Amino acid sequence: MRRAIAPAIALLAGALGAAAMAQPRAYAPGPQNISLPPDWQQRFIRYTTVDKPDRRIIRNIYINPEAYAALRPGEPIPYGALVIMADQRARLDGAGQPLLDGNGRLIPEPAFIAVAAQQKERGWGEGYGPDLRNGEWEYARFNPASGERIDGPLNACFTCHLQARAQQDFTFTTWDYANRTR
Numbered sequence: 001m002r003r004a005i006a007p008a009i010a011l012l013a014g015a016l017g018a019a020a021m022a023q024p025r026a027y028a029p030g031p032q033n034i035s036l037p038p039d040w041q042q043r044f045i046r047y048t049t050v051d052k053p054d055r056r057i058i059r060n061i062y063i064n065p066e067a068y069a070a071l072r073p074g075e076p077i078p079y080g081a082l083v084i085m086a087d088q089r090a091r092l093d094g095a096g097q098p099l100l101d102g103n104g105r106l107i108p109e110p111a112f113i114a115v116a117a118q119q120k121e122r123g124w125g126e127g128y129g130p131d132l133r134n135g136e137w138e139y140a141r142f143n144p145a146s147g148e149r150i151d152g153p154l155n156a157c158f159t160c161h162l163q164a165r166a167q168q169d170f171t172f173t174t175w176d177y178a179n180r181t182r
């Protein structure tokens with residue numbers, strides 16, 4: 001019996017080594033962790049829209065269907081959640097005031113003018129200081145036409161979501177949606 005153990009251990013070590021090598025490259029904090037899936041506009045679920053009359057914009061907020069299905073009241077937002085916020089300009093009248101539809105909602109112009117995203121994955125967030133870290137969330141901005149990531153500072157994303165919504169897993173509408181009685 002004894003003799004059989006050493007090869008078994010060697011085999012196991014080999015398998016573990018192979019598994020470790022198959023791991024994706026080590027995580028480093030930053031927006032490069034987030035990419036827009038090419039089909040997000042077809043596949044993602046728009047769970048809410050927020051009118052911002054003061055800023056003359058409409059915000060469409062989408063989540064991937066896998067995370068949508070796993071949202072539970074009172075629980076953290078599921079790992080793998082990718083929330084995308086795509087803004088449209090509101091249609092204005094001749095005096096520059098936003099027009100309203102029959103339900104009192106802003107009327108969107110077709111194109112997206114800004115796209116922002118937040119994504120949560122197990123192990124993310126490591127490397128941010130306590131004044132910035134949003135649990136396991138990362139943030140990114142994208143060019144609304146090309147879908148490419150936009151370089152630029154993101155500290156404000158972290159600080160605002162941290163200060164306002166640390167108890168809601170760092171989200172505004174996502175948490176509220178998951179916890180709304182339906």
Ligand code: HEC
Pocket residue numbers: 050059061083084085116117118139140141154156157158160161170171172173174
């Ligand atoms: C001053 C506060 C503030 C800053 C700065 C901020 N956000 Fe938000 N964010 C909000 C609020 C409030 C909402 C809810 C929608 C609304 O009312 O505009 C929101 C919503 C979102 C959403 C939709 C999911 C959710 O939590 O409701 C995403 C994605 C998002 N923000 C990403 C970003 C990114 C990326 C940045 C930085 C480029 C950023 N935010 C900067 C306050 C902020």
